[in-house]
Amino acid sequence: MAARFASFARGQLIALGALALVPLLDLALPAAGMESLQLAGASRSVVVFAILAIGLNIVIGWTGLLNLGIAAFQAIGAYAFAILTWENYPFQIGFWPALVAAALIGALAGALLGAPTLRLRGDYLAIVTLGFGEIVQETLKNVEVVTQGTKGINPLPAPFGLTSDRAILWFYAYLAILVVVVYLCRNLEFSRMGRQWFAVREDELAARCMGIEPDKAKLKAFAAGSALAAVSGALYAAALGSTAEPASYGFEISILALCIVIVGGIGSITGVLVGAMVMLGITDVLLPLASDKLQDAGIGSTANVFSSPNNYKYLPAPGRPRCSTPSPVSTSRPRDACWSRAMCPAGSSPPA
Amino acid sequence: MSSAQPLLEVKGIVAGYGSVEVLHQVSLEVREGEIVSLIGGNGAGKSTTLMCTSGVVPLRAGEIWFAGKRIAQAGSGVRADLLVPMGLVQVPEGRRIFPRMTVLENLMMGAYTRNDPAGIAKDLEHVYQLFDILKTRSSQLGGTLSGGEQQMLAIGRAIMSRPRLLMMDEPSMGIAPLLVARIFEAVRELNREGLTILLVEQNARAALKLSKRGYVLETGRVTLSDDADKLLVDPRVREAYLGD
Amino acid sequence: MKNHASHRLLRAAASLFALALPGLAASAAPADAYANSVKIVSSLPRTGSANAQTTSMVNGIKMAIAERGGKIGDVEIVYEDWDDASPQRGNWDPAVEAANADKAIADEAVLAYIGTYNSGASKISMPKLNSAGIVMVSPGNTYPGLTKAGFGEANEPAVYRPSGKINYFRVVPTDDVQGSVAADYAKELGATKAYVLHDRELYGKGIADVFKKSAEGLGIQIVGFDGIDNKASNYKSLATKIKQSGADLVYFGGTTQTNAGQLAKDIVASGLKAKLLVPDGCFEEAFISAAGAKALEGRCFITFGGVEAKALTGKGKDFYENYKKTYGGEPEGYAVYGYESANVVLAAMERIHKAGGKLDRASVLAEVGKTKDFAGALGVWSFDENGDTTNRTMSVNTVKDGKFTTVKVVQ
Amino acid sequence: MLVSGHVPSRQLTAGVIAGFLGVGLATAILLTIALRINDVWSASIVELVAAQQLAMQQARAAAADGAAVAPIPFDWTESARRFITTLLGGGLAWSWLPMIAGFAVGASGRAVIWSRTRRTPDVVASAGVARTFQNIRLFPELSLVENVTVGMDRRLSTGFIGSLLALPSALRERAQARAEALKLLQFVGLGEKAEDAAGNLPYGHQRRLEIARALASRPDVILLDEPAAGMNPTETVDLMRLIRAIRDNGTTVVLIEHHMRVVMGISDRIHVLQYGEKIAEGTPTEIRNDPKCIEAYLGKEELG
């Protein structure tokens, strides 16, 4: 474990360091006489989505609960944050308190959804979280008195008094938050809490027989994941100066988060950081760039198709099942009992 | 009883899962009318040998012949579903009955590849005669049977495909001694009727007592092969597998 | 196997990137040529469902620039067509719109920002561009709160104007005008009970609110007010509910994209005899092909902030003819607004040039604000003190023989 | 004035606060209810009880004289302490162990020694009963030492906050648990491999690891479900030695096993069950010679 501990920390440091350097290209490229790629904004998105995906990773990668509605918690965080800071509402409690409040409200919402649905197995939980995502979107749309419906709550005051032209500083402020999140999650990973989650993921019944209460562990995972998603939502809203409309927190965002988790290697925080950089690099930098270039070349319609909805999802998920010996002879365990890393049945020694 | 041409011939097969190689050059043969047992510790590769023969696990090297036809070699094999009509049938480890089908439906699944209603009906009678408990439970769901009954069902199901060679994987596992005796008795009975049987067993003593010949498999290699009664008295076998 | 695929994809992405780099360098090469060229950018949703409209609008903008030979004096006008929609959403994306605004602010050559199409997008870019002092002309926003107090939140529109100055103008009449015209027309049709629906989007809900208020003021009874699910398979049960309410007119605040066609169809199919009234979001050929001409024929009325392209007169007629000649197809309803937006900016630049002024953000902003009695494709109009057009020409159209026909023009 | 849904701010404040309170309250109530439902409705419990009842009915129907079938065949409190007790059973013996381990409440609801109302496996485990599984259920992705530490979980006290912030107390506890886990691995002879993933262990070692994991909770009773399955004679002998060592350390051992050498070799007491009914109880020698057992269970020819 010690070795793993050290290597993870190193991987995380490298990933965070690389991320910290990216926006400097904004300064370097114009200095070299090239057009700026506006990477600071994209990097800020990387931070926002990395936090979202770290939250999802707790639920899906560590605890093995398939959540397809993580964006709903991002929405809850964004709206909670907006309601608490908007100048037309009487709260205006400031950035930090609102961020913490958003996290708490997110955790509460996670527990609210988690509590009645803990017993559901993989696919059933997937549809419930998917449905919950829809419910949240629709409710935000419908309860106009509080959420302003599709108008969105905006504009929100800029955090740290930063205006939009100081994108780089803004990014570093966000990066600092990400570092704290990574630190805390690493603590969880190597603690009793993390071990409980892993045990529940690997074999719920065995974990139960060890005296772990899977319901409580799952509830905590749900709450922690949702809290992080809510933090991500709050940062998203703050960066945008708006909650945007409820549809901004749709299924696609949940899937984007899922892709981030999977691309980098499910279950690993380093993987999430890398995944966020890869996925958002594609969606926010490469695709628009390619689209621009194609359009410049006079094949606008092609460009249009190229950047048409959801292209990033064409990426096949290079899911790395760590348990790499897919025994062709499945054991007697219910096949859907295992979700994430350990997709193979427990103790799947090849038949002899 | 034994003919010159072996019914099943396994020649130097190599197989494994992922990066793990489980079988290294395993060879064995089963002649018409014999009971041959394959004994060895857990992880020795007994089940894998059967799964290779049934076409479920692909070979990495070597070849397998059945009734004068090559049914598998490295890189290609006859599909599992074609082996059953040829008469090569396995009773898998852990029974693997269909839990949400009735006992009768389970038995009929054994006759999936057959198309002779009269013969099927006759074989059904035979199975019921062999294991009368199955008849009384014929409309019960397979999943509600006890372990021993499920084992009988699995054997009955295999017989329904009218096999030439029946491969049985650990029929005694997790079953009370009394039922184990019943099952072994049935195996003996089937053999007496002319069925060739390849038996994989943990319970080496019981298996060897039934068999004509035996093979000892250790970590993916055949280390001993001889007539069963000789193996029963072989000191190496006695020490390692009979616990004397 | 999957890994291979992803490697291939990564390699493809990398080579794409490599290909893009020389292009980047090339486009950045004439860095100090900026003095002789200025940029006008547009930020419209070019991806997804609004594509047909926005393509038509972009064509209009390009026409306006081309008509001036791409130059004001010896200053070259560079036009960039930015997309504010994102691959993820297939619709306008707040993050992309914010990025576009930032990009415009960062690029000093950008003197004017034509956009946006969706009012929600403007809410995001307006405060940013306002602080930077870049003029923004919208060819499509109709949400009143962007420029007028008293329609939305208490702090609107001041909140979009952190600098205290006005930098946002629009050439389209706002929804409050259109909504009340619709209510007037409903009265004219003899409606006594109206069922008001909307698509729960900013535009649709806003205009439905205005209609409801105005109609109530005119003594029309509102028997129902509800938002629809714009992805529902059908509205048969909703139609039944409307039928039960005894409404003789249904108003739908929404667009073709938010399923106006299906709604119209199901209302007809339910045997409801009520008239249907919809706003300009449905004023496009796609609406007819979605609803089917026979469902609309003679019973559906569409309000539009202006008149249909082929009914334009004067300069508008020239535009219509030119457009058809250049692009070989009928312009969509909003093409002329794209054209007019660009013209307003270009005319202001011309005036500065004539007066011998320097073309920069401040001068262009000031000059656009001074637009008075502008004789454009939409007639003669000015910007009022809020930045709204004084042009309030509205038309009411219906569908006859599968084609839009104007039944009434309101000045 | 065309105001869309604008409300005075005081009303809104009240509304939002009430909303949050409402949601909070609802969460609390739902949570409680859901956890309760979880206990009561847990599918496995319902099913197993159903299976149990079915078996009882069948047993009753089978008994020609209609003799009552005792639903509780054991008196654990007196006869099992500090013994190696083996359950032998035809028919439904397999369902008894999980039942005792808390997967099901017997038909009478009193089959288990611990008189707590919630008898889910985790409650039973925290009451001091540990178990192993017939078809080994380790946490294959976790290392050996992590597996054992999970077994220790019920004795640890670090909470969520402690874990999150890596408080000194949590770090201390983590280190202690690790040291103890290593010691246990040494005890079962797996000390060398402490950092390997459990899924990569050979079969026999997995069995040992499972036992180490069960011991980690320092149970009063340890239930071993067919521990000798798939072991060769040498391994079996080692296993018997290990089981005796566990008993001698003061832990009660309950064994389900079909392997007669093991059963007869180490049991202090044997209960023989048939269709949920106890037909005999006694020392190995007594059982071996009990004609009822021979007929119902052992068969005429003792195998193995």
Add this chain to the structure above:
Amino acid sequence: MTETEVFFQQVIIGLSNGMIIALVALGYTMVYGIVELINFAHGDVFTLGGFLALTIIGALGAAAIIDPSTLGDSSNWMLLVGLVLASGVFCGALNMSIDRVVYKPLRRASKLTQLVAAIGVSFILVNIAQFWGGLPMEVFNDGVSATAPKDFPDVLDWQTNLLGEDSAIALRVEDVAIFAITIPLMVGLTLFVKKTRLGRGMRATAQNPVAARLMGIDTDRVISATFAIGGFLAGAASVMYAVFNNSITYQQMGFRAGMDAFTAAVLGGIGSLPGAMLGGVLIGLIRAMSDQYIETRWTNVVVFGVLILILVFRPSGLLGLKQREKV
């Protein structure tokens, strides 16, 4: 209309809508039952079936076919049957090829990987749908945006009210036709799975794939057949949908209808055929009742709320099989 009349009208609407949903849900549930994969692309396969039908009509020349004077002509009946078959075969083949190309190589990969692959396929199909949009466009008022909703002509005059034109309740020929087509399909499918050899093979493969292979069942073929049948039902459903709603859009069909069907399958207990049927009808009824008695804008919330509530009390759906915990 009186309250009672309204209620019955909504029941009729709910049932008709529900039947179509059920037909699509069957595809989800069959595939899930046999490979335990939520085939996210199923809704989009369904969409493409509708697009194919519209394209065929367009290619044949819509004007000639939907000319009201030819209504009642038997050729229109044949057209409908032809469309159902064409879309069915097309969707069946498409679904089967998706399985072959994408899912089959991943059969032994983790479930999550399979799920993400399915979602990826779904998005690819959505893009194809957006591109295609039911071409050729020239038939329907010059190619406007491919993504816009399209009118689907009434192939048959099914608007006749069977209860008489002045009855308050409308029970149209199309409602009855939906029942007349879907119910036999469902009964047929049930019998097929229960009685035929291939059907038994499917059940066996669903319960234990390895044992099924050892019984001599070609499980790959059985799985392919399952995808094909599920696809066929989706194709048939898509034509029914198009004729019933008179329209085609990728967003209505792919997302909402697909989602409804998926919800229905889960509600009924995914993997259970009668469950999917029950679930579909229930979703249809819940939608209609919510539209009438609550508010349209809350309908989706109600549907998913009911789903969650039911799953809380019946974690495996209404008719789903309980997962048995082996110990």
